Amino acid sequence: MIAIERLTVDIHGAPILNEVSLRIAQGEVFGLVGESGSGKSMTALALMGLLPDGATAGGAVRLDGANLLEKSEAGWCAMRGNDIAMIFQEPMTALNPVQTIGAQVAETLTIHGTQDRRVALKIARDRLDRVGLSHVGLDAYPHELSGGQRQRVCIAAAIALHPRLLIADEPTTALDVTTQAQILDLLRDLVAEENMGLLLITHDLAVVSGMADRIAVMRKGEIVETGPTAQVLTERRHAYTRALLAASAHAPDRAAASRPEVLLEVEKVERTYPGRREGFRRGPPVQAVDGVSFTLSEGESLGLVGESGCGKSTLTRAILGLDPVQAGDIRLFGQSIVPHMPRALRAGIQVVFQDPYGSFNPRWRVERLVAEPFHLLDTPPTGSDRRDRVAEALSAVHLSPDDMEKYPHEFSGGQRQRIAIARALITRPRIIVLDEAVSALDVSVRARILDLLAELQGEFGLSYLFVSHDLTVVRAITDRVIVMQAGRFVETGDTRSVFDAPQHDYTQALLRAAPRLDLAS
Amino acid sequence: MRRLPKALVIGAVISAAFLAIALVSLVWTPHPVTGVSISERLQPPSAAYVLGTDQLGRDLASMLMIGAQTSIAVALIAVGIGIGLGVPLGLAAAANRGSLLDEIIMRGNDLIFAFPSLVIAILITARYGPSATNAILAIGIFNIPVFARVARGGALPLWTLDYILAARTAGKGRARISVEHILPNIMNLLIVQATIQFSLGILAEAALSYVGLGAQPPTPSWGRMLAEAQTMIYTHPMLAILPGLAIVVMVLGLNLLGDGLRDALDPRLRRRLA
Numbered sequence: 001m002i003a004i005e006r007l008t009v010d011i012h013g014a015p016i017l018n019e020v021s022l023r024i025a026q027g028e029v030f031g032l033v034g035e036s037g038s039g040k041s042m043t044a045l046a047l048m049g050l051l052p053d054g055a056t057a058g059g060a061v062r063l064d065g066a067n068l069l070e071k072s073e074a075g076w077c078a079m080r081g082n083d084i085a086m087i088f089q090e091p092m093t094a095l096n097p098v099q100t101i102g103a104q105v106a107e108t109l110t111i112h113g114t115q116d117r118r119v120a121l122k123i124a125r126d127r128l129d130r131v132g133l134s135h136v137g138l139d140a141y142p143h144e145l146s147g148g149q150r151q152r153v154c155i156a157a158a159i160a161l162h163p164r165l166l167i168a169d170e171p172t173t174a175l176d177v178t179t180q181a182q183i184l185d186l187l188r189d190l191v192a193e194e195n196m197g198l199l200l201i202t203h204d205l206a207v208v209s210g211m212a213d214r215i216a217v218m219r220k221g222e223i224v225e226t227g228p229t230a231q232v233l234t235e236r237r238h239a240y241t242r243a244l245l246a247a248s249a250h251a252p253d254r255a256a257a258s259r260p261e262v263l264l265e266v267e268k269v270e271r272t273y274p275g276r277r278e279g280f281r282r283g284p285p286v287q288a289v290d291g292v293s294f295t296l297s298e299g300e301s302l303g304l305v306g307e308s309g310c311g312k313s314t315l316t317r318a319i320l321g322l323d324p325v326q327a328g329d330i331r332l333f334g335q336s337i338v339p340h341m342p343r344a345l346r347a348g349i350q351v352v353f354q355d356p357y358g359s360f361n362p363r364w365r366v367e368r369l370v371a372e373p374f375h376l377l378d379t380p381p382t383g384s385d386r387r388d389r390v391a392e393a394l395s396a397v398h399l400s401p402d403d404m405e406k407y408p409h410e411f412s413g414g415q416r417q418r419i420a421i422a423r424a425l426i427t428r429p430r431i432i433v434l435d436e437a438v439s440a441l442d443v444s445v446r447a448r449i450l451d452l453l454a455e456l457q458g459e460f461g462l463s464y465l466f467v468s469h470d471l472t473v474v475r476a477i478t479d480r481v482i483v484m485q486a487g488r489f490v491e492t493g494d495t496r497s498v499f500d501a502p503q504h505d506y507t508q509a510l511l512r513a514a515p516r517l518d519l520a521s
Numbered sequence: 522m523r524r525l526p527k528a529l530v531i532g533a534v535i536s537a538a539f540l541a542i543a544l545v546s547l548v549w550t551p552h553p554v555t556g557v558s559i560s561e562r563l564q565p566p567s568a569a570y571v572l573g574t575d576q577l578g579r580d581l582a583s584m585l586m587i588g589a590q591t592s593i594a595v596a597l598i599a600v601g602i603g604i605g606l607g608v609p610l611g612l613a614a615a616a617n618r619g620s621l622l623d624e625i626i627m628r629g630n631d632l633i634f635a636f637p638s639l640v641i642a643i644l645i646t647a648r649y650g651p652s653a654t655n656a657i658l659a660i661g662i663f664n665i666p667v668f669a670r671v672a673r674g675g676a677l678p679l680w681t682l683d684y685i686l687a688a689r690t691a692g693k694g695r696a697r698i699s700v701e702h703i704l705p706n707i708m709n710l711l712i713v714q715a716t717i718q719f720s721l722g723i724l725a726e727a728a729l730s731y732v733g734l735g736a737q738p739p740t741p742s743w744g745r746m747l748a749e750a751q752t753m754i755y756t757h758p759m760l761a762i763l764p765g766l767a768i769v770v771m772v773l774g775l776n777l778l779g780d781g782l783r784d785a786l787d788p789r790l791r792r793r794l795a
Contacts (some may be wrong), residue, residue: 321690322689343692351687351690363705372691373692375691420687
């Protein structure tokens with residue numbers, strides 16, 4: 001039905017895509033897999049005629065034989081939403097916050113010729129029912145809906161006119177695993193029912209392995225391997241496919257050297273937020289963390305797992321002494337940090353955040369960034385001493401000491417995460433909190449960072465508190481795991497036993513929903 | 522090297538030209554402007570008087586030069602007051618978002634905004650007498666809430682970023698984070714706002730002088746030159762046109778500079794280059 005033939009795209013002369021060819025049949029799910037910068041999103045934009053300014057495209061995009069690249073903008077407008085529709089990664093920003101969801105779904109219809117607004121709204125209602133939002137009114141606004149519900153609204157708008165091809169660009173990356181499973185189920189059902197083609201773009205091999213009939217693996221603007229999903233994933237003819245698969249399931253070698261000294265004790269901690277203001281009154285307070293207790297020993301890796309809003313970030317901030325707690329006690333190295341963390345203790349616990357782009361002041365050089373925690377020491381090293389310490393930390397994370405002079409934008413995401421780890425190491429802490437520290441990274445980069453973390457743990461005897469929603473990663477790097485739901489711990493135990501034989505319903509549901517990469521080879 | 526926006530270049534040239542004129546007038550003017558010589562009054566432009574003389578025989582070119590000095594000095598100090606007090610207040614409000622301090626600062630700002638600046642200026646003059654200093658104070662006070670709001674607005678989104686959290690885990694207090702991390706990152710906003718407030722300051726100074734509340738005779742000022750030329754606008758229109766033109770061109774130049782800086786410093790443009 002739709003075919004891309006030797007599509008080549010340049011932006012201001014820089015090659016982006018090189019002779020990309022693929023075809024998608026009706027009723028087929030085609031998975032396009034690759035790491036960031038591989039050109040998978042650009043392929044989708046070329047299919048929609050939405051290439052950025054300065055881009056020139058060669059080759060052909062054929063829908064039933066006609067080359068779409070020759071179309072005028074008006075021709076494209078008639079196609080978009082009608083024959084080809086698209087949904088995006090971030091449902092939080094894909095909807096207009098000041099329009100009702102009914103109006104936004106109906107908009108697709110009125111643009112493409114449905115004259116009567118009432119008819120359009122009636123169809124919108126029908127499509128929203130189909131995507132599982134029958135309990136949500138047409139007059140609801142996006143902010144009243146959860147992330148998964150918003151993604152459903154986007155899907156309803158995309159399928160409003162029964163397009164023949166739906167492009168889904170990382171449609172579940174921003175969602176929790178249980179929501180992800182539901183959205184993927186919905187997409188699979190829609191493909192069968194509507195007999196449309198689905199181009200599923202993702203970095204997550206586990207997602208495509210359960211969804212796609214055929215896949216193509218992209219790297220640096222080229223398709224390196226393509227074929228039926230099972231065949232590609234089991235035969236792995238291309239070295240890059242093998243590397244990608246190995247990285248996805250990567251578990252670093254770690255020496256389980258847990259010693260008995262307890263470094264961190266959290267005891268019946270409660271954290272409440274004041275309720276929302278309603279006029280002059282406040283609603284009831286929100287209990288974000290509800291009486292949780294755990295300990296972290298020297299050299300141990302502890303995983304804290306849960307979906308967004310479960311309270312894991314709130315708890316993390318309390319442990320770091322950034323937020324006050326309302327009840328309970330947190331003891332770090334035997335000293336209470338409630339209500340205020342003694343300055344001297346801070347140097348012993350450092351943190352690495354998720355976003356490698358937001359973690360650094362863009363106007364500082366690496367030397368100053370990495371040295372910032374020296375502020376905690378009573379006699380911070382100065383001059384060449386300070387530079388030596390920074391160089392030492394950079395070497396520990398396998399960066400060059402010369403990188404000190406650079407600014408953060410000169411580094412890739414993985415390198416920035418190394419800088420963040422160097423910053424966390426500089427005060428020689430005993431505990432490092434890793435708050436979704438590898439979630440934003442590509443799989444191959446993630447594998448190398450996990451190796452680095454394991455290596456540093458062996459070298460410095462560090463304890464890790466590993467906060468994540470990603471079960472695969474937690475399984476790979478932790479000794480013990482805590483599963484958190486709605487402010488409480490529902491299950492705690494050995495990582496292996498929790499993952500192999502989950503006791504609590506919620507843990508079971510989480511593990512069931514997590515896409516699995518079955519490599520029966 | 523990226524091409525600079527055209528508005529930026531034109532605005533910078535105009536502003537620099539006025540600044541140069543003002544600086545030159547500190548040490549040299551073609552004629553003294555305090556001396557009155559009735560015999561030379563209302564001369565047309567000539568070799569001796571490039572732009573002619575006014576009703577008291579003072580050289581117009583010299584008056585305009587010193588007028589530029591007055592305008593720039595008043596606007597500069599007034600903007601300085603606004604930045605010096607407004608930015609710390611805005612940063613403090615952002616650092617303690619939602620607290621009582623935040624409320625007090627921002628409601629105080631609203632209070633100042635609620636008064637027309639001219640009314641305040643008249644009040645100050647009524648109490649302390651008209652002078653350039655009081656004009657500076659009146660204009661300066663109105664710059665405080667402008668800069669406080671810009672600083673707070675620019676700082677709030679930054680406070681949610683991870684590098685601020687990282688600085689907090691490094692034990693830094695809110696004041697220190699505001700100075701080290703927040704201020705450099707809102708500097709572009711402040712520079713653009715300063716240029717725009719500067720041009721508004723020039724206008725305000727001219728307005729206050731026009732109604733007699735600004736710089737007092739014999740110090741020349743564009744606003745008062747306009748006021749004095751008013752009665753002769755049909756017989757000697759150049760007396761009104763020249764100071765009017767000076768105000769318009771200066772304000773235009775500063776606005777172009779501000780717009781150009783806004784484009785040049787736009788973080789979205791910069792990120793693309795980075």
